Amino acid sequence: MTDQVRIALLNVSKRFGDDTAVDGLSLAIAPGELCVLVGTSGCGKSTTLRMINRLIEHSDGQIHIDGQPIREINEQALRRRIGYAIQSTGLFPHWTVARNIGLVPRLLKWPNERIQKRTRELMQLLGLKEAEFAGKYPHQLSGGQAQRVGVARALAADPDILLMDEPFGALDPITREALQNELIRLQARLKKTIVFVTHDMEEAMKLADRIVVMDGGKVVQQGSPQDLLMAPENAFVESLLGGRDRGLKQAGLIPVRDVMHPTGARRQTTAAAVSADDNLRGALSLMLLNRLSSLTVVDERDRTVGTLGVDDIMHRKNLLPAASAKPTNSSANQPASKPAPRSDDGDAPEAKAKVQGVSTDRAEKMSPHQGSEPHHEE
């Protein structure tokens, strides 16, 4: 499992006439990894994604899925084994929700009962009440509901790989956050290999095992959200990361639970309380708002479980959440620390090497605990 590469892009380029959209890109994505491609519009992230299911044919280089060059696979057969979700959902307006979800299974000629069973499962998985939604048409759904159906449709034939092209880009912030959390929950359970495209770095930080920052058709930097925050490769990455807000963003990746003093060590109650599942960014905001230097930490049932002071945040010994490592998805970062044999000639490993140059073996230390995913599983 550890040495496996599910999707490998080897020195891949795409030219449209004289324009080069993607330029000698190499990337290796491990099974179960959620890899987010981030960049400004026109940086080639969407093109890269669409080359993986051959919606766009690459001009140069090679793309392999499970070791097989995708050019050797019939394009329709290839797409039927890769889930695909896009921003506009692309639901068929003349089909009901149930029929939309059952599209790929029907293309794969599953028997009817199996399609129905699978459709029911997926609607349940995505929190869509079957009685209410199965017979509805897409125009009767809200944006969030439609995107849930879009994700359900992408998952219908239980593909190993899921490609998502700014799936939450058109949603309002509250719905977007709900669906992001949903995706984290689903991914913890399904362990798909997901390539996710977004221009929103916040979204990338929240979801990614690995972030790949692209600019001008090339990879600028790749690594875990912490990697990027600790050592942005250049001013471009830094500006994507939010410039002056970097400190806050980094704090946003550290759960309160990891830094607080458990009750008993220091007993004191304060006027404001923060949830143990919240992050340091939220805690700092609460402190600023209430002009407090320490907060009570409570669990999901509002029981006091500890305290958190400004000093705890400033003097936290563990600069990174990796210190409280739980070896859950250790394979996630493998391609970065152990590049696939064939990807040596790309620029991806170089970028990686530069990141690692900052602190030699940090990648190994950090890999087990990435993003904000683990505490969302609870």
Next chain:
Amino acid sequence: MSASSSVSQPHSASPNRVLLALMPAALAALTLLDIASVQPNRIAPGQGLNLWAIMGPAGVLLAMLPLGVCSLAWRATTLRLRWALCLVVLAMIALPLGLAAFCRVFIDPGAPYARVGLAAGFWVLLFVFMLALIEFKASLRLPHGSWWGLGALMLGAWGLSLASGMLDKLALMQEYLGRSDKFIEALLYHSLLVASAVGLSLLMGFALALAMRRWPRLERGINGVLSLIQTIPSLALFGLLLAPLAWLADRYEWLAALGVQGIGAAPALIALVGYSLLPMTRNTFVALGDVDKGVIESARGMGMSPSQIFLQVRLPLALPVMIEGVRITSIQAIGLAAVAALIGAGGLGTFVFQGLGQAAMDLVLLGALPIIAMAVIVDGLLTALAGALRQGVRHD
């Protein structure tokens, strides 16, 4: 249903201005214009009779009807509008019965050629009532079936009155009775001409639209030629076709055997197809191209083959707009086919031109009314069909 329709009409208590404008017109038609006339024979001008002359003081009661609708429309709640609708529908049903009574009273059974003509007042009344019905349909949200039911009721009253012979003394019916065989034949022929022209142009328009999608360079050329045809006046086009078709029929016997000649059905069909091609091709082309790019993109991304995308996604989604093309084309062809009677193509236009020639306006009407009715019916049916498809139909 009633609850939902009254809830969805928050402004229902305000006056319905359309009805308030229409009903005085109906009142004026009833009181100021002649309703019908009595003619001693086919050609002689008849003697016009207004409501007072027909019914005397009792006619005042009839004049109350538009006033009644007016008073109901003043505060147009759903309930009051329904009552007003009832009044208008009843009036439409009473109209043929009233005409029958008029025929009985005013036509002397001993005068075989005497007949009843319909005068301006009648037509205005009919027209105003129809506009009122359209307004009711727009402002009252009744279940769809009930409109079909009301329509059937009104048409049924007219149909039964006509079929029972009660209205035989109408000049229009006299013209019909004199040539009922020819009328049926002309009606069928007219429909056949229109149907084959629309069918042919649908096939050709579809093929042209596909060709334009396949080879975008063709688009300008095809559009240019079709627009050019569209600008030729219909009579001129018939004239232009006359010589070449006559020459072809003369030269190739098999064409002549097929019935192709300079005049008649062949040039009519060619001209109708020619005029139909532009709206048909353009609508089909636009409809197929207008399908949401995201939908096609995701269909590809899901692994549908090009033919699956076309048949299961693009075509069904384009269908409502394509049917719009069929609708425009059909209505246009129904009207144009009447002109084709001039070059001996037959059809309902024959009566129109005969009537014009003989100065017999009722014969003109015998041709014109069915043409209008046909256009209205085809329009209604195809609009309903497009609407049904648009709402999203299960294709399983």
